[in-house]
Amino acid sequence: MKDSHSVIRRTEKYGANNYHPLPVVISRAEGVWVWDAEGKRYMDMLSSYSALNHGHRHPRIISALKAQADRVTLTSRAFHHELLAELYERLAELTRKDAFLPMNTGAEAVETAIKAARRWAYEVKKVPDGLAEIIVCEGNFHGRTVTVTSFSSEEAYRRGFGPFTPGFRIVPYGDISALEQAITPHTAAFLVEPIQGEAGVIVPPDGYLRQAAVLCRRHKVLFMADEIQTGFGRTGRTFACEWEGVVPDVYILGKALGGGVYPVSAVAADREILGVFDPGSHGSTFGGNPLACAVAAEAVRVLKDEGLAERSCELGDYLIRQIRAISSPFVREIRGRGLFIGIELDRSARRFCERLMDEGLLCKETHEHTLRLAPPLTITREEIDWALRRLRKVLVPAFPESTSEKEALS
Numbered sequence: 346m347k348d349s350h351s352v353i354r355r356t357e358k359y360g361a362n363n364y365h366p367l368p369v370v371i372s373r374a375e376g377v378w379v380w381d382a383e384g385k386r387y388m389d390m391l392s393s394y395s396a397l398n399h400g401h402r403h404p405r406i407i408s409a410l411k412a413q414a415d416r417v418t419l420t421s422r423a424f425h426h427e428l429l430a431e432l433y434e435r436l437a438e439l440t441r442k443d444a445f446l447p448m449n450t451g452a453e454a455v456e457t458a459i460k461a462a463r464r465w466a467y468e469v470k471k472v473p474d475g476l477a478e479i480i481v482c483e484g485n486f487h488g489r490t491v492t493v494t495s496f497s498s499e500e501a502y503r504r505g506f507g508p509f510t511p512g513f514r515i516v517p518y519g520d521i522s523a524l525e526q527a528i529t530p531h532t533a534a535f536l537v538e539p540i541q542g543e544a545g546v547i548v549p550p551d552g553y554l555r556q557a558a559v560l561c562r563r564h565k566v567l568f569m570a571d572e573i574q575t576g577f578g579r580t581g582r583t584f585a586c587e588w589e590g591v592v593p594d595v596y597i598l599g600k601a602l603g604g605g606v607y608p609v610s611a612v613a614a615d616r617e618i619l620g621v622f623d624p625g626s627h628g629s630t631f632g633g634n635p636l637a638c639a640v641a642a643e644a645v646r647v648l649k650d651e652g653l654a655e656r657s658c659e660l661g662d663y664l665i666r667q668i669r670a671i672s673s674p675f676v677r678e679i680r681g682r683g684l685f686i687g688i689e690l691d692r693s694a695r696r697f698c699e700r701l702m703d704e705g706l707l708c709k710e711t712h713e714h715t716l717r718l719a720p721p722l723t724i725t726r727e728e729i730d731w732a733l734r735r736l737r738k739v740l741v742p743a744f745p746e747s748t749s750e751k752e753a754l755s
Contacts, residue, residue: 447633451599452488466533486543546687581658581683
């Protein structure tokens with residue numbers, strides 16, 4: 346086995362510099378725990394940006410993966426296979442929709458939803474050809490393709506990647522008046538994250554999603570919820586929109602749908618919307634492949650059988666309460682729902698992530714000043730208490746508040 350420093354050197358020698366990972370090399374994982382190349386154990390409080398809601402290597406999901414790998418892994422959609430209908434049926438139970446389009450990554454699902462909304466606008470709403478618009482929010486993160494980057498409000502995501510795709514309007518997140526003013530007869534859809542993860546776990550004002558859904562219905566605009574990070578129990582509900590009793594016109598799903606072992610995404614809507622696609626208008630060689638369907642169907646079953654959304658609600662409430670009880674001069678705000686929590690600091694969060702890594706707790710900074718905490722939903726209260734002891738050690742300084750930041754975080 347290679348040592349961690351050697352692995353990092355080799356990776357940095359050949360890899361593009363588009364990530365800034367913490368200096369840890371994960372060699373083994375199980376449940377909420379991971380081990381580095383030297384055998385040191387860490388708790389995973391990031392869950393691969395919520396792709397690991399079921400925990401690392403959930404035995405039922407791994408079993409489904411292995412069993413299907415011994416039968417057939419890929420057919421392409423040129424042929425039928427046995428498992429696609431089963432995945433559709435599992436998703437229908439969760440979403441109350443009757444049409445689905447499977448893809449691989451979250452960004453592909455977002456692109457699929459955008460295409461569906463535009464074609465729906467032209468064929469159903471009768472928007473003049475080429476004039477359909479989609480409204481998005483400041484601080485959004487829906488992926489990194491050129492079209493998605495086109496409507497990002499984060500300059501770091503856009504610099505050097507133009508020219509960009511037209512047809513998008515950006516409004517402030519959580520501002521219902523701004524949304525209403527942005528809607529025109531040419532508006533096809535409103536694309537929104539029920540909680541903005543990459544922006545720092547930003548929870549919108551109470552009632553915002555419900556009011557937005559009403560506005561969209563009134564103006565014949567599709568309400569499209571990007572539940573890629575917030576879905577499958579992460580926030581304490583199966584989908585975060587459920588906190589306000591909203592069933593969107595379009596669900597955009599991914600990450601945890603793959604059970605932490607395989608990339609699976611999907612768009613869920615009613616037939617009136619996804620029925621605008623016809624053969625040849627959209628597709629994916631790997632989308633909806635047998636291996637993906639076996640994994641995703643089992644991931645959905647585990648979500649329900651193990652009550653992961655309910656666990657997230659209960660344990661998330663506990664974790665947020667305990668974090669709020671920590672008296673730290675560094676903490677500005679604590680936000681979140683369920684096991685989806687952001688701790689906003691008064692300085693760069695990177696050094697805190699490095700200190701927590703030294704203590705055996707892995708998390709990641711987001712938007713520089715926010716610690717994102719999103720452990721697997723299989724975590725226990727005892728494991729949360731273990732994490733809280735590390736958080737207190739790093740967030741509560743054992744020195745006067747006048748101590749310089751360099752000394753405080755050294």
